[in-house]
Amino acid sequence: MSTDLEGLQVAILATDGVEQVEILEPMKALRGAGADVKVVSLKTGTIQAMNNDVEPGERITVDADLSVDPELFDALVLPGGTTNPDKLRVSEDAVDFVQHFVDNDKPIAAICHGPWMLIEADAVDGVQLTSWPSLRTDIENAGGEWVDEPCVRDGLLVTSRKPADLPEFCRQMIELFGEDADEDEEG
Secondary structure, eight states: OOSOOTTOEEEEEOOTTOBHHHHHHHHHHHHHTTOEEEEEESSSSEEEEEETTTEEEEEEEOOEETTSOGGGOSEEEEOOOSHHHHHHTTOHHHHHHHHHHHHTTOOEEEETTTHHHHHHTTOOTTOEEOOOGGGHHHHHHTTOEEOOOSEEEETTEEEEOSGGGHHHHHHHHHHHHHHHHHHHHHO
16 A cells, blocks of 8 residues: 555545635645645636635635546545535536546545535445535435444545544545555556
């Protein structure tokens, strides 16, 4: 298992309303491990991050809009914030982007409300995962098994509940992405 993610291309799918700490902390952890991280969004320019869904935070630079080829990326991060995934899940292009990672067995890390995108991409049936508690019924209705744990790993998916879980989420995300990078080198 590698925590050296040198050469790994990671997309973070986010838009206006993303929870600031849930995009910046994974980005920092991934870059610290050597990954090349790009923010992909519905639009170019910047997106407005939020603190606790109510206070505007930083503006985050977008590296690519959804016209980018998802094949360019090895892994995907889905941060939360209530409005971020709610806006993304009604975009066919955003759902198709996530679906690419699911269909091609690429690792995905999702936190808080981010698993809404996994539901839209039909990626939770038979999977154990966690999220912000209000998604429990949505996950269960989509065939997933929701558990109340700080961080849950099931196959190529790591999920977490909330910002307080970020240290464990980032550790397991890097572990998962590193394992996948090791398999690509061997395979």
